[in-house]
Amino acid sequence: MKRLAAALAVTPSAALACALPPSVILTLPTGGYIAGAGATVALTAVLGAMSGRLPRFVALPLWQGPDRWPRMFTSYLGFLGLAGLLAIGFVGAADPLHNLLALVFWTGIWIALPFACMIFGNLWWGMNPWAAPVRALRGALGWRGSIGLSRLGHWPAVLGMAGFGWFQIAALAPQDPGVLARMLLVYWVVLLALAVAEGEDWLEQGEFLTVFFTLIARIAPLWRERDGAQVRAFAGWPGAQVLRMAPLDLSQMAFVVVTLGTLSFEGLSETFWWLGLIGENPLEFTGRSAVQGVNAVGLLAAWGLTAAALWGGLRLSRALGGGGFAAGPVMLSFLAIAAGYHVAHFFVTLITTGQYTLWALNDPLFRGDELLGLPPFYISFGFLSVPAVMAAIYAVQFGAILGAHLLAVVLTLRLGGGPRAAGHFPMTLLMTGYTVFGLWLMSTARGV
DSSP states (O other), X not given: OHHHHHHHHTSOOOOOXXXXXXXXXXXXXXXXXXXXXXXXXXXXXXXXXXXXXXXXXXXXXXXXXXXXXXXXHHHHHXXXXXXXXXXXXXXXXXXXXXXXXXXXXXXXXXIIHHHHHHHHOXXXXXXXXXXXXXXXXXXXXXXOOOOSGGGGTTHHHHHHHHHHHHHHHTSSOTXXXXXHHHHHHHHHXXXXXXHXXXXXXXXXXXXXXXXXXXXXXXXXXXXXXEETTEEEEXXXXXXXXXXXXXXXXXXXXXXXXXXXXXXXXXXXXXXXXXXXXXXXXXXXXXXXXXXXXXXXXXXXXXXXXXXXXXXXXXXXXXXXXXXXXXXXXXXXXXXXXXXXXXXHHHHHHHHHHHHHHHHHHHSTTSSSOOTTSOOOOOOOOGGGGOHHHHHHHXXXXXXXXXXHHHXXXXXXXXXXXXXXXXXXXXXXXXXXXXXXXXXXXXXXXXXX
């Protein structure tokens, strides 16, 4: 019987049960990895602070030429794509695994696209579904003014990210295509009206997805910069763009805090530890409605704890460093941590529900089409029961978190300033703790 069960576990099949990745309980010896990663981050910070020998992060120009894909053209394609997805969300199947909107949004836009932006730069800039409609409506209305929203800085985007975090973690049915379609439609219309009133450029600071992709793409080793109709392509070590950025203002720092807190708590809320803490049996989960309130409180607590930890670390570093460690520049280094944790946390989802997304793109109406030229294929989660595959998956997660924290440490050393190496100690302690916490999240038993 045990052999039969093992054989069935690795047999490919059309799994139609759940839109989320399956529960994973790692039995790998991860304690040594976690301790080694923490020690590596701490040692890197100490040696870098004492020696002062740090990478230069030079940007290498690759080519320059005219922009062959005008933003208005690609933005209209993005708008038409969104309209089609919303239509499918409203009239398509209620099963999230058989509805293209749910699959493309949660797996494509929220997971795969950030991964791509971390390599190739801000791909969202071209496909933004608001830019072209806003410009067209402002031209049709003859309106070139603003209503003062720009004075709010990035706070509207902070509220947008916070609301999205609540929807993702605490809402009753974020995967439901109808619910998702209504939420996206209302959000698109509200942001369209605000951008028409204020101007197309306001999206860069008021729309949370635009701000998220802009910041997360700053660690990409490949990127493009536009100057009018000319485009220049660059290559450089991850972080080269970060060192060329202006310091973050208070609203941008708040956006980073909310992003980090949301990513951290989303992982924590799935762990056996959290479920046990709130009185839920992870093997007999009673449903999202039972934990909606406590997860909302937990999310608020995660934002608060993240803000307090960062503020405390920066204040101590500034005190010990003799006046260096201004918050605006140093907070730029945490963009690397946000990017690395996004990869680590969602990697399993990408290789599981990503199969459904590929299937749906190949046959969006589920009638046997092969739009991508792919023959019918089976979807399988059986590889999650293969020890060698799970070790490889954990290696990816481990590498993403450790690499992100090492990059953040080096960027902090470059951005922090201060004449005394002792000033780096609080931030080193904070980043070492964050490394251990992130890897523990990837290693501990998870349910729901």
